[in-house]
Each structure stands twice: as C-alpha cells, then as structure tokens.
Amino acid sequence: MRLINVNAIREGDIIARDIISYEGGILLTRSSKFKNAFRQKLLERNIYEVYIDDELSQGISPQDIINPQIRRQINQDIKTEFEKIKHTLDINVEGISRITTTLFEELSKKEIVCDVMDLKMNDDYTYQHCIGVAILTTIVCNKMGIRKDHAHKIVMGALMHDIGKIIIPKNTLNKPEKLTQEEYELLKTHVEIGYRIVEKNSSVSPITKLAVLCHHEREDGSGYPLGKGDELHIGAKIVGVCDVFHALMSNRPYRQALSVKEVIAIAQMEKINVPIRQVVESILAFYPVGSTVLLSNGDIGIVEKNFVQDVARPLVKVVYNVNTHQKHEYKLNLQERLDVCVAEKIPDIPHS
Ligand SMILES: [Fe+2]
Numbered sequence: 001m002r003l004i005n006v007n008a009i010r011e012g013d014i015i016a017r018d019i020i021s022y023e024g025g026i027l028l029t030r031s032s033k034f035k036n037a038f039r040q041k042l043l044e045r046n047i048y049e050v051y052i053d054d055e056l057s058q059g060i061s062p063q064d065i066i067n068p069q070i071r072r073q074i075n076q077d078i079k080t081e082f083e084k085i086k087h088t089l090d091i092n093v094e095g096i097s098r099i100t101t102t103l104f105e106e107l108s109k110k111e112i113v114c115d116v117m118d119l120k121m122n123d124d125y126t127y128q129h130c131i132g133v134a135i136l137t138t139i140v141c142n143k144m145g146i147r148k149d150h151a152h153k154i155v156m157g158a159l160m161h162d163i164g165k166i167i168i169p170k171n172t173l174n175k176p177e178k179l180t181q182e183e184y185e186l187l188k189t190h191v192e193i194g195y196r197i198v199e200k201n202s203s204v205s206p207i208t209k210l211a212v213l214c215h216h217e218r219e220d221g222s223g224y225p226l227g228k229g230d231e232l233h234i235g236a237k238i239v240g241v242c243d244v245f246h247a248l249m250s251n252r253p254y255r256q257a258l259s260v261k262e263v264i265a266i267a268q269m270e271k272i273n274v275p276i277r278q279v280v281e282s283i284l285a286f287y288p289v290g291s292t293v294l295l296s297n298g299d300i301g302i303v304e305k306n307f308v309q310d311v312a313r314p315l316v317k318v319v320y321n322v323n324t325h326q327k328h329e330y331k332l333n334l335q336e337r338l339d340v341c342v343a344e345k346i347p348d349i350p351h352s
Pocket of ligand 1: 161162190215216243
C-alpha cells in the first residue's frame with residue numbers, strides 16, 4: 001500500500017485501510033473503491049492523505065508502532081477517563097495508569113522509528129494530542145533510560161498534561177485566527193486548572209503533577225505559570241518538548257500539519273531542552289512508510305522502510321524516472337547509497 005494525497009486520488013482507486021471519522025464511524029472501508037464524491041468529505045474532516053493499494057506499492061506495508069486494535073482501545077479508554085474527569089473534576093488514577101502500562105507494553109521494542117502517521121488519529125484534537133504526546137514521551141523515556149517507575153509517572157503526566165483545557169471554551173481552543181491577549185491569558189490558565197484537578201488526588205505522584213503544571217515552563221524562565229526554569233523537573237521538560245513536537249505535527253484550525261523537516265526547524269528555535277529535543281529528532285522518520293518521494297538522482301519511489309540509524313535515509317522502492325519518464329523498478333537503500341538523498345516528498349507518482 002502507499003500514501004496518496006486526497007487531491008491526487010482517482011475514481012476507482014482501492015482504499016487500503018479503513019478511514020475513521022472524528023465520531024469513530026468508518027467513512028470508507030478497506031478494499032472499497034474511491035469515488036470522487038468522497039474527496040470533499042475527507043478534506044472537510046482534515047484528512048489530506050489516505051492509503052491505497054495498487055500494483056506499484058505491492059509488498060509495502062507500514063508497521064504500526066501500536067497494534068491498531070489496542071490503539072482503538074486506548075483511544076476509547078482515554079475518552080472515558082476524560083469524560084469522568086469532566087464530571088467529577090477528579091482523576092481515576094487506576095484508569096490512567098492502565099493506559100500508561102499499555103503504552104509501555106506496546107512501545108518497549110528497542111528500535112522504534114515513529115512517523116507522523118503513528119501520531120495521527122482522525123479524532124478530536126484533545127484526545128489525539130494527549131495520546132500523541134504520551135506516545136512520544138514513552139519512547140523518549142525509554143531512549144533516555146529513565147527508571148521504569150519514574151517514566152510511568154511522567155507518561156501519566158503526558159496523558160493528562162492539557163486536562164485543564166476541559167474548562168477552556170472550545171471557541172478559544174479552536175479559534176482559527178490569532179488569539180487576543182485576553183484569550184491567550186485565558187488559555188494559559190489551563191496548566192493551573194489542570195494542576196488543581198490532579199493536585200487534590202493523593203494517589204497521583206508529584207512527578208505527574210509537575211508535568212501537568214510545568215509543561216509550558218522553559219529552562220531560561222521564559223515559560224509559564226511559575227517562570228522558574230532552573231528548577232524544572234526532567235518529566236516536565238520531556239512532556240514540554242514532546243508537546244511542542246506533536247502540536248507542530250498536527251492539523252490545527254489555523255494551519256495544516258507541518259512536515260517533519262519544518263517541525264525540526266521550528267523546534268530548534270524554541271527554548272526547549274536541547275538533549276531531549278535531539279532524542280525526539282532521532283526517532284521521527286522524515287517520510288512515513290508508503291510516502292512518494294523524489295530522489296536527488298531524478299528517480300521517484302515509495303518509502304518501504306525507515307531506519308533508526310538515520311531517519312532521513314529510508315529504503316525506497318523506485319518505480320519511475322522523472323527524466324526519462326520511464327517506469328523502472330529497483331530498490332535503493334539510502335543508508336548505503338550516500339550519494340543519493342530524498343529531495344522532497346511528493347503527492348503522487350506521475351502517471352506516464
Ligand atoms: Fe499545554
């Protein structure tokens with residue numbers, strides 16, 4: 001299967017994976033044929049790329065870092081837990097802890113390369129973001145060798161880091177235009193609101209509480225709410241860095257998701273912890289498996305596999321030469337062929 005831009009998909013193309021809507025319903029089922037009438041519906045739901053099956057992409061199958069069934073379960077569980085928090089303004093520690101344990105079980109494999117598709121769910125942004133930040137935080141804690149019991153508490157903080165936003169009006173959270181100063185000040189209160197919710201529960205670890213309160217703090221003291229950078233706990237730093245990356249990689253009402261290249265460039269200008277930022281950079285594949293890429297030698301191919309050794313140099317199944325307009329198939333491992341690199345990700349393979 002391969003990823004194709006929704007604007008490039010053609011009538012009759014075979015859908016390779018179920019496309020799920022915000023509400024959890026299936027918009028298009030796996031193996032169904034695409035119809036032009038679907039295009040607008042997908043775009044309206046901020047779905048810009050879908051997987052299709054065709055001859056060119058045979059043998060390419062993206063490996064999810066979390067089993068899709070377990071992922072759906074995590075998604076449901078986090079929604080249930082957040083609904084409970086909304087009603088009781090208290091945390092069901094066991095429920096959040098169970099989700100955290102599942103994340104560790106799924107993500108404990110050593111050599112994880114994570115791509116934008118692993119962090120994307122066609123779901124409400126709040127849930128998508130909490131789970132996305134928790135996935136990144138779990139991988140980063142594993143990579144940094146943080147003690148298991150500490151890491152568990154940090155990931156619980158990642159799952160709940162924006163819980164205070166349940167009180168912030170949706171029209172402020174989802175405003176497409178720049179926030180007014182007043183609205184921004186209101187948005188900033190989500191860290192204290194979140195802290196007040198977790199703080200009163202004595203079963204929640206101080207490490208988790210600090211991650212909720214301090215994920216917008218920066219080491220130079222420029223963050224909020226306390227502005228005490230140098231005393232920042234490692235857990236708050238990790239969640240803060242993963243929060244920045246995941247937000248930039250997501251579709252927002254005011255802009256589309258940025259490419260990994262753009263995300264890294266912006267993150268490098270943020271005042272986030274440098275060693276943690278570098279760990280995140282080392283696990284994010286530039287081009288998800290199934291993406292169409294133009295190579296520096298003029299060939300066009302489909303990304304078949306990513307490697308933890310260098311996330312910008314995948315194994316590519318070359319299918320077309322842009323100079324000769326000829327179809328030709330061979331595999332090019334960019335880990336070995338250092339004279340060739342990916343020039344850019346493109347929406348589709350040209351049709352000759
Ligand atoms: Fe936040």
